[in-house]
Amino acid sequence: MLINLTDVLASEGKVVEKQIETELLQLSCRMGVFSVKEKTPLTLTLTNLGINKASVRGRMELTFAMQCDRCLKPVSQKVVLDFIREIAGPDERAEAAEEDDQNFMDGYQLDVESLIQNECFLNLPVKVLCRPDCRGLCMQCGADLNGKECGCDTFIPDPRMARIKDIFDANKEV
Template sequence: MLINMTDVFTEEEKSVVKEVPLELTSICFQGEDFRILEKSPVTLTLTNTGQGRASIEAEAAVKVELKCDRCLREVTKEFTLQFSAQAVSPDVADEQEQDEERGFLEGYQLNVDSLISNEIITCWPMKILCKEDCKGLCSVCGKDLNEGKCDCDTFVPDPRMAAIMDIFRENKEV
């Protein structure tokens, strides 16, 4: 959804409150698309803060379908967003300000989907778990260890002892 910001940039002390639908259906993060399950309309407050400058305050709630980092089960994560950003019109902005806004401002148009998408990516959790004590997958057979143990041999020898083990293998009589 694009919103024309021309009137907010040009009229001093102008403030506009809008509620617009979020058109995003997925979020692309680290080369993977994550489906949006639920989303609320975005409430925007656009306020002129000076000649060619505006403050953007946004509120939204979005539920995204993620995968557990350990067992790959589907997990629903809710992002409750409440943030503010600054926008500068293209005729007033210097090169650095244009680079900062390139993600959500297209000329005089505010791209609401890009603004929300950028904020969700900023709030992305470092580790996604289906539950705190998720056991993950067996490194040998791939079984989900939350459903029960497998019979795989998971013994991993200490690499510091590898040289000693080689000596024993060389001197072993057949």
């Protein structure tokens, strides 16, 4: 969805508040593609900051269908957005081209979906876990260790300790 900001950028002291139903259905990033399970409307506050300058404040909550990094169980990951970005009209942006982080602006139009995607990238957790102490899957048999112990010997001995154990075992046999 595109919102025309000509009015806000041109009218000194102007403040506009909008509630927007975004069209975002999924988020593609290097971690994968995650579908949006739930989302609130986006509350946008557009405030004029002088000639050709404005701030955009956005608030929204989304829930993504993700999976636990350790045990792969489905996880509903909530992301709360509350951000403020300063924007400028196309002329100001051309002058400050080297720091153009406003890929969500197209001329005087604000692309709501791009803006929201940017903010989601910034707010996604580094690690997605079904619970903080998830024990993950057994490296040997793949069993979910949050259930019961699978009984695999996952003990990886320190090579130096293994040598001492060999000597100990050898002496025991004598």
